[in-house]
Amino acid sequence: MSIKVRYFASLKESLGRAEDDFVHTGLLSIRELWQRVNAATPLPDNILVAVNMDYVDLNYLVKDGDEVAFFPPVTGG
């Protein structure tokens, strides 16, 4: 399956990139996905995650074609 992974705000800056294209076979949770694409960087404690623009938790199992976004706490308004 093919997954688009996106990063925003301070996370995008600290990782040095805005997105990854990830290809995988088999079940994969959000937590596992992070470990595959960012092996050298621990998952930040306060991170928020969205799949296809809806919030999910770290145990969500990704599906082919999903857009997964990781970002820090939001600060709009």
Place this chain on the structure above:
Amino acid sequence: MTIIICTESFDPWQEIQQYQQLTKTKYGATSIFIGTMRDFNDGDEVKAMTLEYYQGMTEKQLEKIIAEAKQQWAVLDVLIVHRVGEILPNQAIVLVSVWTMHRGDAFDACRYIMEALKSHAPFWKKELLSTDKERWVLHNTDGYNPN
């Protein structure tokens, strides 16, 4: 219901007036919240700010928030305008305007929408301090004066 994400400065009062003229909602109460950029934060002078957002998700989350408000209160109409890009002190960042028949629904729904926007709508602020240092705003305040 209208959501506007804008890259240019806007006049919230003009937005409200234009919207009311266009929609002609038969309302009895209007509750308005306007958030304005401060020139200070965390004890530092701030000379500009850049607001990033997640195009598509931001609009989707705001639509969900409005739908949640409509389930709880008798809301007739909602206008949300939110700035992105570079913002200067005293410019409006956000406008939430809620039209209802009665004041209780207007006050409560406006408060609900604004608080939900603060915690769920994917926007991020980066401040440019008077020292030219840049820093991300890490979290929102609880909405009351900390002193």
